[in-house]
Amino acid sequence: MIYPIVAYGDPVLKEVAEDIPQDYPNLKELVEDMFATMYHAHGVGLAAPQIGKSIRLFVIDSEPMMDEGDEGKGVKKAFINPEIIEEDGEEWGFEEGCLSIPGVREVVYRPERIVIRYFDEEWNEHEDTYDGMTARVIQHEYDHIEGILFTDYLSGLKKRLIKNKLAKISKGEVDADYKMNFPALAKKR
Numbered sequence: 001m002i003y004p005i006v007a008y009g010d011p012v013l014k015e016v017a018e019d020i021p022q023d024y025p026n027l028k029e030l031v032e033d034m035f036a037t038m039y040h041a042h043g044v045g046l047a048a049p050q051i052g053k054s055i056r057l058f059v060i061d062s063e064p065m066m067d068e069g070d071e072g073k074g075v076k077k078a079f080i081n082p083e084i085i086e087e088d089g090e091e092w093g094f095e096e097g098c099l100s101i102p103g104v105r106e107v108v109y110r111p112e113r114i115v116i117r118y119f120d121e122e123w124n125e126h127e128d129t130y131d132g133m134t135a136r137v138i139q140h141e142y143d144h145i146e147g148i149l150f151t152d153y154l155s156g157l158k159k160r161l162i163k164n165k166l167a168k169i170s171k172g173e174v175d176a177d178y179k180m181n182f183p184a185l186a187k188k189r
Contacts, residue, residue, distance in 0.1 A: 003037045003051035004179040008101045008149070009170025011183070012049050017056045017145040019081050024055075028121050031078045034059045041178035043099045045137045047144030050100050052181065056081045058141035062134040075134045082118035084142055085127070089113040094136060096150045102176040104165055108153045110139050 006012055020027065030048075034057070038046035044065055047058035063074025089112035097105040113131040116138060120126060130138055140150060151159065151166070168174055172182035 001033045001036070002040045002179070003033060004181045005037070005041060005046075005099045005176070006050050006052050007169055007172070007174075007180045007182045008151075008166050009183040010052075010100075010181065012052055012054055013100060013144070013149060014147045015049065015054045016147045017047075017049055017054045020055050020057060022123055027080075030057070031059060031121050034078075035061070035076075038099075041099050041176075045141040046099065047141045049144050049147075056145045058082070058145060060134070060137045060141055062137045065133040065137060067133075073134075075130065078121055079116070079138070079141070080119040080121070080123075082116055082142060082145070084114050084116050084139070086115035087111040087113070087139075089131065094133075096136075096140060098140070098150055099178070101149065101151065101166070101169060102174050102180075103169070104151070104162055106150065106154055106158060106162070108140075108150050110136055114138060116142075 034046050037051060038059060044062055045058060045060040048055045057080050059078045061074060061076040063076065066074050091109040091111055093107045093109045095105045096108045112135060113129065114135045115127065115129050117127045170182060171184040
């Protein structure tokens, strides 16, 4: 099933998501649907809040972000109840975008390396270290389950410059080649 992506302005995107219990119904199916939704929208990551579910789950496939020569080094994985336990290395800037904020891209600085503890779909616990682009994708998606958007990292000036774009997105005045749910439109119903 392909879910609509929740647009900027929806309160679910600003909530700290809840842990998922081991008996969460149809979790494997949800993970498959999230991958399908992410690929349908041409994304490299998708967090559960972006489909309206305030739970600690995200999926990534960083392969499309790999540089030439790094093919095959991307990571495709689901992260359940993740916790970033360490971030280190030089902070580096990269222009990020978000499926919930179509048409807006801005440079965000993040540490180059992370250590993350999480469960997979079989409830096996992992503790892995990631760096570079895969670490960035994970940090971006992890922020979603913490109620943080990449626009929260921008300077006051940058935020003012994109304020009108963000308002239009929340009203549904945006072109996206995937289905979206817009908070302002839902209030009118």
